[in-house]
Amino acid sequence: MLRDPPVRSRRRVQNAVGFLAVMLVAIFLACGFATAEIVGRSPRVLILHPYDEWLPASAIAGDNARERLQEATAGKIDLFSEYLDLSRFPEPAHIDRMARYMAEKYFDHRPDVVIALGESATRFIVSNREAIAPDAKIVFCGFGRDSGSKLNLPAGVVGAFSEFDIAKTLELARALQPDAENLFIIGGSAAFDRTWLDSARTDLAAASKDYATTYLEDYSINEFVERASHFPPDSIVLFLTILADSTGRNFLPKDALGIVAAKASAPIYGPYDTYIGQGVVGGNSVTFESLGNAVAGLALDALAGKPITDIEVPQTFFADARQLKRWGLSESALPAETALSFREPTLWEQHGDLVAGAIALVALQALIITGLLFERRRRFAAEGESRLRLLELVHMNQSATAGALSASIAHELNQPLGAILSNAEAAEAILKGKTPDLNIIQQILADIKDDDQRAGNIILRLRGLLKKRNAIDWQEFDLNEVVDSSINILHAEAEKRRVVVSAEKPGHRLPVRADRVHLQQVILNLATNAMDAMTDASTIDRKLTFHAALHDDAKVELSISDTGHGIPKNRLDSVFDAFYTTKSTGTGLGLSIARAIVETYGGKIWADNRAGGGAVFRFVLPLAEAA
Template identity: 85%
Template sequence: MRPIYFPSQKLGLSGGTTMLCDPPVRSRRRAQNAVRFLVAILIAIFLDGGSAAAEVVGRSPRVLILHPYDEWLPASAIAGANARARLQEATAGKIDLFSEYLDQARFPERAHIDRMARSMADKYVDRRPDVVIALGESATRFIVEHREAIAPDAKIVFGGFGRDSVSKLNLPVGVVGAFSEFDITKTLELASALQPDAENLFIIGGSAAFDRTWLANARRDLADAAKDYETTYLEGLAIDEFAERASRFPADSIVLFLTILADGTGRNFLSKDALAIVAAKASAPIYGPYDTYIGQGVVGGNSVTFESLGNAVAGLALDALAGKPITDIEVPQTFFADARQLKRWDLSESALPAGTALSFKQPDIWQQYRRLVLGIIAVVALQAAVITGLLVERRRRFAAEGESRQRLLELVHMNQSATAGALSASIAHELNQPLGAIRSNAEAAEAILNGKNPDLNLIQQILADIRDDDQRAGDIILRLRGMLKKRGEVDWQEFDLNEVVDSAINILHAEAAKKQVAVSAQQSGRRLPVRADKVHLQQVILNLATNAMDAMVEAATADRKLVLHTTLHGDTKVEMSISDTGRGIPKDRLNSIFDAFYTTKPTGTGLGLSIARSIVETYGGKIWADNRAGGGAVFRFVLPLAQAA
């Protein structure tokens, strides 16, 4: 029983404290103290009745884990490791853990068992365990027989075998376990589900005592199920003979591998190592009752996992150390399978019982790279959204560009009409000249014909003059029609820029004569091909030239000079400049003269230069203005050569 300490000051039993009170008070306090003392005694009795002998006070608890075989046996090693881990975690490391390996597979003799008992009794004489965890039937039998010598006051917790084995051990009261039922019929159930057409059943077991126990249990438990198969038990063989027989199993066979801790020659094995030797040569699928066989060649089976066994016995040990009542528990069983072996034997994964733990399953792309796939999908979706947005924006931009071009064409047409209106007086004057000449020549011819001896040669000359004047008038009208013609789209052409300059000079001729401006052209000696709308470039030249002539109104008549100059600009562009001898452009306005609605004329619209810039930029060019050193301004624009464009 854990001692219960009651500090006297807290219970009011100190004489020094009570002497300071009046007699009535002292009597009342004595009664209260008596009640408290009685309650404390009752609590102590109650706790003593429910406490375990293994309850520890004043030191770390001690737990001894007994393994039936050596440290390499996977079953007890895994169970023991999980038990230790849970005990360490639950006590925050404040626990003393001991492990002993009885090695009874290799040393089953009674003399060895007695020597082990005496050795442990001496070893733990000063550190008696509070709880002993026995893993397996032989370890449980050992500690029960030698409990008084090794751990007389310890609680015993066992695990790793079933209720049938417990009944044979005749365990004393208070020995509690985690029952592990290794039901071989469940393993056969799994095999039958995977191989419904199997006709042969082979059961393999070794020659050690534990192996023979397994074989005896299998004969008993499989008596009914084995009737559905041609059943053969393979036992007492050398390991090589097991492997050789396994290589000759019919394809429609189910093979149950129990344990081989020793073969027929007395050679000792870990069962999983023996299984690996046999499975490597087997010609039919192999199943087994331990999950430690996974990875050694078995397809699957049914078992209590040794991890869950270790956790279960550790839980019982913790309850015992805490003084809690403990009772026997069942460790749950589970089906298990190896995905690689299913694939090797072409067995369907869908035939596995529900809840089967499947090992070594190759994850699909979604399982293995889920985050990456989601990331890629997100990126692709984002890219698709961006591309869709860009396509929509591109379509809108094309529509806007088309509309802008249409507005530009309309503005150009309006500008052409305005230019034609501004030049109408000059054009009319220019047109009157050939028309007047035609009339005069016609009257002269009529007068000659009315004479007695008409001079036919003179009449022929007059008719030639009439034809030339008519051609001249027709050209004037044709140029005017070109200016006034409205276009619904750009008329792309390849032409010589010099031709457009000549055409513009012809249109400006009358206006220049009216304003007494001397117009001259300095053209490149070579052809300057560009690709654009010829009428549009003609309009640019007309806009710049008419502005230049307007800027020279205040200049002396002799100084009014307009020069149109074309040249090659580098290897890929052509340049045209239009210079005048006017008043020039204020420096602070050089950067704003091409802005829409900017004008210095009282009656100007401010669109001429803006339209000129839009036209030049539409055809891949650039336009700018400077002041000439000798006075006046010069407007320049460059366009790409047709070959470069």
């Protein structure tokens, strides 16, 4: 702490030039207090603690008062603190010694303001004011008006009154435990403890009638613990203070509370917010931070020469979220504006920005996904529409193919029908004889049956070409079989055009997965185009060759080659374009439809020219096992 300057130095300061004095006055006024009575030095404030430095109540209030005084004066203030230790040394002899000691200590450093924290400190400074701080203004805090009236405070001693109302603490307990039937009040053996017990008996006289009420006092700490461990579950326990137990052992009240609460079998409540974290569920109190701020405000006004009057520091409810959880008490039952400590912050409170960002991101993703699903639905609808149009085109192409092959098909159909007629006439002539040969009749009937089957197969193939469908008929089948059936359909037309048809096939299956009729249509389109390309070739050179084989062990390849005039090199990439044709009567859709069908089933189709002349069309499809 700072000391006063020597006498000669003080006189030189007092006789300094006028502008320096004016500047000092301006500085002190800017700090919030007047300087007419304090010239040449910083103001002095003595903060008087009633007990030792470990008592949380006065320590918190004193620290907050110091902080506010330092902040308001920008540090231009001398602050002193004294600890009277009246809890452990309440004897008059000790009080007299402390008064003499402080009178001598502050003889040359008289305080301008004394802040008394609590009733005991206020009583001490009022009784010894003339010896310690004869010219100081006294402000106090830490007790209520009833206690203040008993002190017979002289005029000019002003305080921040606070009511530590134990009835309000019971009100909180009643809200949390509406079904409780027992009430226990715990207090120690020190003078301050007994004062608390007396106040509780008065303040709880009416409310305690609703319970089986028991006051626990004059016990040792071990006896308190033993009683606490056997409280009935439907009990409310009010812990006042234990500054000393019946054996004379001294405690900080919060430490004694912690010892008792650790073994308690029922929830405990208390009238000090410093009990939070020591085992109490909650209570009602004036916070010691607010006491320190309030009494510091009175001290600043006193230093500034302003008139000061008594003020009231408001109370507040407080609670410990961990103890609520421990005892299964509902947080929703707490009074409004309760200060809740140790509550686990929600995810939003901990990571609000992150959660908001995540929500925004999820919302954006949901919007994108919704848009994609909408587009996917539209794409599926478009693909469905495209497939439907493809099926219609395929059907039209099938009808056109059937029309183109109709003469050949009719010719081919006439053969079994003519054979049937001839066999029927022969059978009729034999039956008119006197001794018909039944063996011959049986052979004729077998021939009729075979020809009928042949005619039925021709009609069945024609029906397959003409059948219209609205969906793909996915099947797994051997490509060799489709090649054979296609050759059967083309047989009559090939004979008519004097085209030699041959097929080179492996000795094993070539399983693919597709629509059988669609692949047949691809083969027919390629084959009929090949036969058209050989119209100008000599009859002995008209050869149509089918070659089926495995391709890269995972695909099936079918090539259809002819001995026609081939395809111009600059047209190889265009032959599969829609409406491209070199025939005067062609539509230009056959090869385009063939490519669409092959690609629908995961394949690829292309055209080349043969080295010996003519063209070759190839397509590959995935093996069914690989697919």
